[in-house]
Amino acid sequence: MLVRTFGWSMVITVIGLAFAGLIWGWSGLAVVAILSVLEISLSFDNAVINAGILRKLNAFWQRIFLTVGVLIAVFGMRLVFPVAIVAITAKINPVDAVKVAVNDPDRYQHLVTNAHPAIAAFGGVFLLMIFLDFILEEREIAWLAWLERPLAKLGKLDMLSVVIALVALLVAAMTVATAVPLHGGHGTVDKTATVLLAGVAGMVAYLVVGGISGFFEEQLEDEEDAEDAEDSEDGAEAAGGAGVNTAKKSGTSALGLAGKAAFFMFLYLEVIDASFSFDGVIGAFAITNQIFQMALGLGIGALYIRSLTVFLVRKGTLDDYVYLEHGAHYAIGALAVILLVTIKYEINDVITGLVGVVLIGAAYLSSVVRNRRLGEGSGEPEQRTEVPSGV
Template sequence: MTTAANKSILSYFTWAFVVTVAGLALGAWLGWSMTGTIGGLATAFFICAVLAVLEISLSFDNAIVNANKLKDMTPAWQRRFLTWGIVIAVFGMRIVFPLAIVAIAAHIGPIEALMLAATEPSEYARIMNEAHLPIAAFGGTFLMMVGLNYFFDQEKDVHWIAALERQMSHFASIKGIEIAFVLVLILIFTSLLDAAEATTFLYSAIYGLLTFLAIELIGSLLDASQKTMSTAAKGGVGAFIYLEVLDASFSFDGVIGAFALTQNLFVIAIGLGIGAMYVRSMTIMLVEKGTLAEYRYLEHGAFYAILILSVIMYCQTLMHIPEVVTGLGGATLIGISFWSSVRYNRREKAEIQD
């Protein structure tokens, strides 16, 4: 049986490659069936490919954070997340979630929302774009709490940007400091919006904060009662919910940004779904090969990328920020943290040899 140690990196992406081929073929067929032209086929094919790359670039940090959480879960719950979780991620967040937003915003049923997406994509896209503010406020707040919760930790003893992270670890002794920081930022951005938008932003951001705290509470309750739980369930439910909401928060930006390329819900779902499969493959590789332990600053880069993404989502309520900035910013931070890890490993190896 092939072990994780001798599995090649490419072998982890086998299913992602299969889904890529199938997805691009489906996208091309969709373009042909809608237009009946080679140009329409090529356009749909190209947009699906671009959306897949967009999703991958936006989700490097998502894969790393998923792996960080998964390594502490039982094998049973790891399998559940990597099977059920990917179904929820691809179909729930890329198809059902946008339909639900339009249904709620337009006060119509889910079937009517689906028909609207199929027959009036421009109107569908308009409603989605109008819903961007509450989505950005909710997702930005949740992601900000995820990032701050990582750095405001008294037990954290590995620091990448040492001067900053030591201070954050020190101030973690102040109860609720990360919540206070987020609330202050919410108030600042609320003051920069007009009255109607400010109210929407405030409520959505508070809901994002409460969602994070509720999931933390569920995890704490599960930890406290784990003696009476079966081994397969220990910490699994709370971690599963946490990862699903985390994936949702990461997906908001990609789903909304996709409408800048196409207004066709089905093309968006195919492109982003291909990208989601690569995120799943990266997550499995990171867990099985122990990459997070081998590269000590990789997690740091991912959580810094999360914090930057959360601030960008807040700023998007005031101005348009291209998705390429978001994707490249996160990928750059992770790349720098990876290089820092490599340099650290080389220094350690050199000291041992000396």
């Protein structure tokens, strides 16, 4: 299982490190290795969230996630995205932005760092919406029941998550965004308007992509329920309708989402991955300002996160350890707050990574205790969503 799931990531790691050593020497190899570890530590919670969504998709869209999605994650977010940010914020054409990134790394780092408030506001609000919609939704299983149960009751108020996110954005805009230190520490600049605009854009992106994918998912579920009811009626007239209905429902959920619902769910996955990559891309500048070293190191780390996502789905880990998704969403909430704070203040990536690891580790241990208490520690989950092998 481990070799089949992580095999390609290991092969690419060896090739990537060998290439780095050949082109940039031992120092370049070390930088790429450090960036890979940085990306993995910062994005572990991303793998848990991705697994929770990936298991809803059918085999075809799972393959798309593992092929096209990897290309988007590695080349799009770790190579193209920083250059695009430079082009937009510096108001230069993409060709000149590439030239700056390749030929003038110091200026490139300066331009990307100055764009950080907008990046942090967009990603922070997007991730905050994910956390709020999770924590304000009533669910059968609660990890921190003393907190989640009351919040779920409050969540019955329409658009409460939007209101809270907007308030958080306003607080950030009126506090940390009013005096953002310039790169190099030479004075400050007011980024209030930039932060407000980027934060609203992050919310719009979440509402549009998440709303459309949710709409098609609900539509598909309604169609399945209608088919199940029809089969149940037909089966009851013949004899044993309940058995037919059960078989139908089992087969439907095993197939997973397809068509428009799967497409927008895939887009939602990619936007989530993009939001998680923001802190990694910005944090990488503390290690190097060489764009190709950065892309290679972060790309290798992104491959392991994709492999970990597949591993979690194949093993049915989220079914066995039911609090993992809770821990991952709390980590998302913490990362959202950290991103908004970093608009002005620098927070070490070690702290950012440790917050996620500690929360997910606590959720895992709580799940183990729950399984032992219920006598389910060695039991198989009721249903597995198999990610297609051969990718």
